[in-house]
Amino acid sequence: MITRMTHVTVYVLDQESAFDFYTNKLGFKVVTDVPMGKDGRWLTVSPPEQPGFEIVLFPVAKSGMSKEAADALRELVKKGTFGIAVFTCRDIFATYEELRIKGVEFTKVPTKEFYGTEAIFKDDSGNWFSLAQIN
């Protein structure tokens, strides 16, 4: 039976910029950062309290897709098509305030929902995430 999820891929437009966003703005920890060949780089990060769950920050340009597919994917990422995941926090107002100060773009301010309080923010590529404080 399946027991855990360990890796998930997030396609990003610029890997170095994503590195800065996920570490310096979101406060995630780098798990693996190794060069792969001439211009490849394997880069994974984790939320601070979930080291066993690695988010693979994968550049669209190096995704191994055809040019046509990569161009289409890039446009979709930019447009904010993909909602990737839900992150939880202990105090959503404090987390929202901190991320806002750091320049993270929110498309939904903390709002009470039936399951808790939720906000939505975008990464530097356009992928969006829910930030939630669950009841």
Next chain:
Amino acid sequence: MEDSQSPKMYLYRRLVQAKLSIDTHYAQPIDLNNIADEANFSKFHFIKQFKNIYYKTPHQYLISVRIAKAMELLKTGTPVSVACYAVGFESLGSFSGLFKRTVGTTPSDYLAQQQKLRTQRNESPLNFIPGCFAEKNGWLKKSQF
């Protein structure tokens, strides 16, 4: 959401600013009384509210930031004594004790572990990447990295 001018959001703003101030100035001698003053709180009220949000007192939070930054430095091969003072500790003894209590190993053992891990990653990067990803990207065992 609370109105941005509400007392509650004002309170949050001051506490987050205090937290970010620790994040930025952790390597310097930080007087937490000054941070409480800057946040316009009594020291007691400041500590209580800070702990409500971050589950740590400001002092505990400062120590955790310094230890986390020391871990980052040790990961890159920085010697223990250099890492200790670089993150704001004034005594190698207290640094080592706090580090071991937090991380579960001494700074020198952690440095050695990370050195070994770095060597393994450099020599065999594919051992750290799920095979499906490596295969999809043409990163093969015979490749030279």
